[in-house]
Amino acid sequence: MTVSRRSIGKREVNPIGFGCMSLSWAYGRKPTDEEGAAILHRALDLGYDHLDTARLYGMGHNEELLGKSLKGLRERFYLASKTGIFVEGDKRWVDCRPQTLRTALEASLKTLQTDYIDLYYLHRHDYDTPVEESVGALGDLIREGKIGGIGLSEVSAATLRRAAKEHHITAVQNEYSLWTRNPELGVLEACRELGTTFVAFSPLGRGVLTGTIQDTAEFAENDFRASMPRFSDENWPHNRELVHVFAKMAEAEGVTPAQLALAWVLSRGEHVVAIPGTGRMQHLEENIARWDYQPSPVELQRLDALINQSTVRGHRYSHALRANIDTEEFA
Numbered sequence: 001m002t003v004s005r006r007s008i009g010k011r012e013v014n015p016i017g018f019g020c021m022s023l024s025w026a027y028g029r030k031p032t033d034e035e036g037a038a039i040l041h042r043a044l045d046l047g048y049d050h051l052d053t054a055r056l057y058g059m060g061h062n063e064e065l066l067g068k069s070l071k072g073l074r075e076r077f078y079l080a081s082k083t084g085i086f087v088e089g090d091k092r093w094v095d096c097r098p099q100t101l102r103t104a105l106e107a108s109l110k111t112l113q114t115d116y117i118d119l120y121y122l123h124r125h126d127y128d129t130p131v132e133e134s135v136g137a138l139g140d141l142i143r144e145g146k147i148g149g150i151g152l153s154e155v156s157a158a159t160l161r162r163a164a165k166e167h168h169i170t171a172v173q174n175e176y177s178l179w180t181r182n183p184e185l186g187v188l189e190a191c192r193e194l195g196t197t198f199v200a201f202s203p204l205g206r207g208v209l210t211g212t213i214q215d216t217a218e219f220a221e222n223d224f225r226a227s228m229p230r231f232s233d234e235n236w237p238h239n240r241e242l243v244h245v246f247a248k249m250a251e252a253e254g255v256t257p258a259q260l261a262l263a264w265v266l267s268r269g270e271h272v273v274a275i276p277g278t279g280r281m282q283h284l285e286e287n288i289a290r291w292d293y294q295p296s297p298v299e300l301q302r303l304d305a306l307i308n309q310s311t312v313r314g315h316r317y318s319h320a321l322r323a324n325i326d327t328e329e330f331a
Contacts, residue, residue, distance in 0.1 A: 003266055003292045006273050008050065008119065008197045009149045009170040011078050015266050016291045017050030018043045018284070019201055019277030023065060024058030027207065028220030031279045037069035039284055044076050046288050052173075052199070052275045054082035054123055055108055067113035074114055080171075080199075081108050082121035082153060085324075094324045096126035098137035105141060119170055121151035125326035131159055132166045139167040151199075155326045157186030164194050171197040173275075174327055178246075178264055178307040179205030179230075180316050185328035192271050200265045203274040206230075209261035209307075210283070211247040214240070227321075229314035238313050245306060253299065258283070259290040264303050267295065 005012045023036040031039065043051070051070075053062045063081060070077070083104035084096045101122075109115060120141070122134055131152075138150045149170030152163060163169050172191050176183045176198070183198065191198040204210055206225050216231045225231050230239055243257075250260040258276070265274045276287045295303070309330045317325060 003263075003294055006197070006270060008078060008199075008273065011118065013050040013078050013273065014047050014288070014291060015273045016048070016262060016288050017052060017078075017199075017273060017275040018048040019275040020051055020053045020062055020066065021057045022277045022279040024062040026057075026224040027279070028223040029279075030058075033065060033068075036065050036279070039279070039281055040066065040069045042281060043284060044070075044073065046285060047291075048284075048288060049076065050078045050080070050273065050275065052080045052201075053112075054085075054121075055104060056082070056085045056087070056123060059087065060107075060111055063108055063111040067111055071113050078118045079112070079114065080119035080121065080151065080173075081112065081117050082123035082151070082173075083108065084121075084123040084126060094124045094126045096122050096124075096129050096131075096134040098133060101134060101137050102141070105146060109146065116146060116148065118148040119151050120147040120149070121153050121171070121173060123153050124324040125152075125155055125159060127324070131163045135163045135166040135169070142167075153201075154324075155187065156328050157190035159326050160187060160190050160194070160196070164196070169194065169196045171199050173199040173201050175202045175316065176200035176265060176268075176272075177203045177205045177209060178261060178303060179208055179312055181309045182316075182327045182329065185330070187327065188268065188272075192269060196271070198269070198272045200272060200274045201277075203265045204258055204261050204276050204287075208239070208243055209246065209257055211243060211250070211257035213243075227318045228316065229318065230312065230316065232314060235314035242307050242311060246303075249299070249302065249306070253295065255290055255293055256286055258286055259293060260295065260303070262287060263290070263293045263295050264300065267300055 151171040153173040250257040
């Protein structure tokens with residue numbers, strides 16, 4: 001398969017975009033705002049033209065950082081944001097009611113310092129609001145010129161098909177990597193059939209497939225991964241050995257582990273793009289440096305056999321975070 005620029009809706013983008021979450025939240029230390037601004041500007045200079053954020057990331061901080069840092073440069077990138085997850089203290093809930101979506105969008109437009117978001121996602125499936133109602137409300141926002149397309153995140157093929165009957169869905173953003181294969185149970189193919197771009201988040205397996213994680217005990221106290229079963233004392237030693245073999249395969253190919261992992265994701269179909277995230281300049285540069293690298297079919301088969309749903313131990317999410325995940329699950 002030829003790796004070239006790919007489409008999200010009517011926009012052509014580099015198949016490797018930038019997931020901005022790590023500039024505000026989730027994986028331990030976050031960059032300062034000055035460092036974050038420098039990373040964003042460097043991303044544009046390197047050819048990243050698809051930037052992905054969300055109201056949730058840093059409770060508005062991520063959108064604010066993009067708005068301030070990239071003011072006046074809006075035409076240089078395709079902007080995606082999300083709403084639907086709300087947090088207050090220890091309470092976390094999902095709300096995708098039409099009026100909530102409209103209110104949230106207005107807040108994001110103001111914070112991002114723009115009058116238009118190219119792609120607006122429902123961040124999670126709201127089991128209390130029919131997806132048709134939520135998508136219908138977003139369709140109204142398209143007609144008003146405030147958003148360009150509708151996205152869904154962490155949804156199943158069945159939910160996507162329901163939503164698509166109400167309005168065309170521009171993109172589905174689900175976790176996908178060698179390390180997490182759930183999209184192969186249906187939604188990847190449903191996207192292909194419906195003309196919907198599949199956006200792979202965490203294509204580097206929460207950083208695992210970069211080969212840089214050795215001891216999970218070194219995770220910072222606020223590191224999101226510490227609660228994930230795959231990093232537990234029981235599961236991590238086994239999973240770490242898989243990654244060691246993977247790193248040797250990357251070395252033999254003349255690329256970094258991250259570059260090999262991204263190439264595998266992009267090999268899954270012309271309708272697939274990836275949005276690796278990082279808070280480090282070095283990794284930002286590394287991730288896009290070999291964006292058009294293509295492993296051979298034989299190498300892809302070897303990768304498939306090494307890291308997959310049967311060889312990785314542990315669920316990708318803690319029990320607490322599974323409640324609003326609508327994706328298909330392996331038995």
